[in-house]
Amino acid sequence: MTAMVIPATAVSAQDVEGMDPITINGELPATLEGLPEGPEVEGFIAARGGGQLAITGENGANTTVLVAPATEIRSKGGFLGLDKDRLTADSLLNGLPVKVKTVQWGGGLIATRVKLSNKDLETAAMIRNGTAQRFGEHDTAIAENAAATEALRGRFGDIDQYNIKATTDVYFDTAKWAISPEHQTQLCAAAAEAEAIDNALLLVVGYTDSVGSEDYNQVLSEKRAGKVVNHLQQKCGWAPWRMLTPTGMAEADPAADNSTEQGKALNRRVAVNILVSKAVDSIDHPGG
Template sequence: MLLAAVALPASSLSAQQVDGGDPITVTGQLPATLKGLPEGPEIKGMITARKGGQMQVTADNGASTAVLVAPTTEIKSSGGFLGLDKDKLSAASLLNGLPVTVKTVQYGGGLIATQVKLKDKNLATASMIRNGTAQRFGEHDTAIAQNAAATEALRGRVGDIDQYNIKGTTNIYFDTGKWALSRDEEAQLCAAATQAKAMDNALLLVVGYTDAVGGEDYNQALSEKRAAKVVNYLQQKCGWAPYRMLTPTGMAEADPAADNTTAEGKAQNRRVAVNILVSKAVDGIGEGG
């Protein structure tokens, strides 16, 4: 799902909450100060989309909320502000896949972020994102930029998968209409993360699927919830760094792994695929030869 572009030519502003795939529509000008505006909800989740001054945060239950990031929005961690600027970090550092807690105010029928807070354990990751590199990728800045561009293109459909080599895939299966993980499946996810951590330049791409039962909109939302659940567990419990995660996507009943006319086939299609990818631009770099 792509976010609509921001247009701010008028004197008022409105924003539409994203729930079920509706685009965000924004018009008007942001207020000069957020003080005195009615308090909005606190939103906890993962950044799943960015477009201009807009940010979409998806909670663990799959619910998505759109907020605007204003020039006065504070972007910080529990250990203090990041970067050299003591006042705030650039909104450009709020990348897809980062877990955040967002405080908001209400304005013009929508929500504006007053503060975006990163969790303690993501401080090192956020710092690497802020600096534009990790030490192990220090010699491959061009490849990193290509991966970042590919992340945006992969949001809706995995159209550029041929740019990567697939080093392994772990499939997690779900009951009908469910997105909960069993302890065995949690262990499989951490095993996949451990396997990927051993590979230089490895990224994870998480894709959710459903069987053919149910409507298109329902299955799309369900596949996204399954993908979000897996991503959250990989990052929060398995220690997978958000900057090494391509934007997750839901494919609903597309690309079935088995026959959707049988119970056995449907069970194989209710899955999330965790793909270990290495960009072809950097695959093999560092190996002897």
């Protein structure tokens, strides 16, 4: 349950871009009990270094927190039947959305608990593994420009932002996850469009309307996303390593008003997003 990130000795954070370092004099506390409560920080991990996390919130502000030996790193749930809820510091990848409870210590903040979801963790891991495999398979073709290859590898290493090139929506009947013949054709067209874009990845996200319980809709949205992924890979020939882990969002982020039947129909959907990392996109299409 505890995650050993840095020893309880004097440390000074490395100078990491996007992080406002905290200098620690003395030993980190062995227990965080009894320390004054700090704010709850929510956002995504923008940088890591020296046992510290820089978390960027919705307003764009960065908050730096220490991750101590007593910090709990937890996850619950997950799309592929995972129920792991105890994680190590290696799970804290750049770009992951997190909720962090903190306490005040030494003029800074220490994380008491870092919480993330397995769905986000799987997505981040797939990004890292998929892009690494892609470069491995194309090393021969781009060996003539080794310096550019290494630059791309570095930029992909901490990928956390994308340009959305296109989105295809697939719609479903109430409580169903079967794909209509019309939408099957649209999915293969989307895969062909993505295939024509170098370095493109697909991110599939399932949704439901507001009818039914939260737990039921979560499972339903995941089944819809999984069905679309299977079709893209098995019928449309899309390579699995170019597919980010599918996500079910239940009734979150509705596309239309759930108070009408028309709105509910628009919300029973799966969005297939064609993504290219902003870093690579800027290399392929440099500004003037």
